[in-house]
Amino acid sequence: MDDARKQHLLDRIDEKTDELPWYVREYVDKKMRTMSPRSLLNYCHDYLIFFNWMLAEGLYKGKCEDIPLDGLEKLTPQQIENFLSYLQFRLNNDRFTINRKLSSLKSLFNYLQNVAETQDLKPYLVRNVMAKISFNKIKEDQETVAQKMAGKILWKDEYEQFRQFVAEDYCQTVKNDKKLLNFHQQNAERDTAIVSLILGSGLRLSEVVGLDLSDVDFKKRMVRVMRKGNKEQYVYFSEQAGLDLEDYLQVRTEKYHLPVSNKALFVSASMGPKETTRRLSPRAIENLVKKYATAFGKPALSVHKLRHSFATRYQAENNDIPKLRRQLGHSSIQTTMIYTHLSNEELKRAVDNMDDHFDEPDNQ
Structure with missing residues (x-):
């Protein structure tokens, strides 16, 4: 914007x-x-x-x-x-x-x-x-059936609600547990950036884990990733993901006591007697998404379901399978075709929903 x-x-x-x-x-x-x-x-x-x-x-x-x-x-x-x-x-x-x-x-x-x-x-x-x-x-309709097919994913306003929950509202669920509250306050910017990036790009877990600082281009809003088959590709991310990444990078060095030599984008809190800080592991990212998803009320939500959420929303709003295929890094277009599950009526509702978020009221 x-x-x-x-x-x-x-x-x-x-x-x-x-x-x-x-x-x-x-x-x-x-x-x-x-x-x-x-x-x-x-x-x-x-x-x-x-x-x-x-x-x-x-x-x-x-x-x-x-x-x-x-x-x-x-x-x-x-x-x-x-x-x-x-x-x-x-x-x-x-x-x-x-x-x-x-x-x-x-x-x-x-x-x-x-x-x-x-x-x-x-x-x-x-x-x-x-x-x-x-x-x-x-009432259960095609959209609900599609949700079951793709797993428990985020729909419509839930994208921003879940991101907001990770960024801020989760602390209300642990406000009586000082340890959990402090842990969230320590990692809120990082965790929000991770969730926002996946929801705003559809990256795989392995691709998120492997990101270095130099892989992020804020001007073009792209990240450089190594896809399956060791193929290098530049993938777009959303404006909101960019804002959340910038917020995280402002506190990354200070909060995690990082040496200049640490180039990993997402890092863990310091551990051990030497207070070692390292690249965040795949399991750590899976666990943090599971933690927030459970507290949010969607315990089946996972990193892969966040990727499904992005793809479902992208297809609903753009209806462009070839571009979605490239964004997701699918080798076969048949894999991407799962996201063509919206009927014409539901496509109309998706377009109307985009208008709902325009800057002028709709007299409703």
């Missing part, structure tokens, strides 16, 4: 947050470091729909930006169900879109209850009504 485009999105976020309560602006500001501007703008759209619905329902008399925290605390599960019905029957949102908007709200309410604190160390919200609301169960 170029600077002008990014600045435009940030300006749009400022416009939207000016219409929202102060605590929503605070939440959005906190997420600036770990979420893309486009995703945050999409969140702001969702929040405006919700708070304007509260006003329309007479749940607060006044302006949207003045809705107090106790107005959220007094909401009942039935009122939230009414809001979800409003999305479905008045705005004609499908179940996937409703789940996405519910996810945005759950993330906000979780921040207000479990992260944000007042000056006297009390949570902003004591009661979180969103924790009582379940996501829509999606």
Whole structure:
């Protein structure tokens, strides 16, 4: 994303947050470091729909930006169900879109209850009504069948949710275990970069393990890898993966006490009496992904499933098997054909989903 485009999105976020309560602006500001501007703008759209619905329902008399925290605390599960019905029957949102908007709200309410604190160390919200609301169960269709075929992979908003979980939210699950919390704080940037890189490129485990610092080209957003058959290839990675890699490299040397001679991109914490730091092993990467996946609620998720996730998303949004084949390093195009499992209707939904993340609201 170029600077002008990014600045435009940030300006749009400022416009939207000016219409929202102060605590929503605070939440959005906190997420600036770990979420893309486009995703945050999409969140702001969702929040405006919700708070304007509260006003329309007479749940607060006044302006949207003045809705107090106790107005959220007094909401009942039935009122939230009414809001979800409003999305479905008045705005004609499908179940996937409703789940996405519910996810945005759950993330906000979780921040207000479990992260944000007042000056006297009390949570902003004591009661979180969103924790009582379940996501829509999606009827088993071709997309669900395809998910079973490919294994337990990430879909739609789960890409950013899982990345965000690794980067920040996991610490909430271990906040009462000082050892685990400290370990996460030590390795959060590294682990986020690993997950983000796989989700943003589809690299194999062995390819991630073998990366050196000199293999990363941030200007072209490519990494040099040795593929099967000892073939050298340059593979593109996403903008978000690039940002996460840069964040990691800013702390890599200091956090892991590395000598200049250590050229490995991903390294382990120092171990042994000599505090040796070495290249992160394949098993170590498998274990860290398993740890986060289990805590995230998708225990079947693995490094290979992250690769499947990238490929499924790429094909849904681009429908270009030859390019996907090259990106994944498949020797046979038949191997890549597994990702052609979307029907025409689902391709349309995938394209619509891309529009959902554009910088202008869709009047929903």
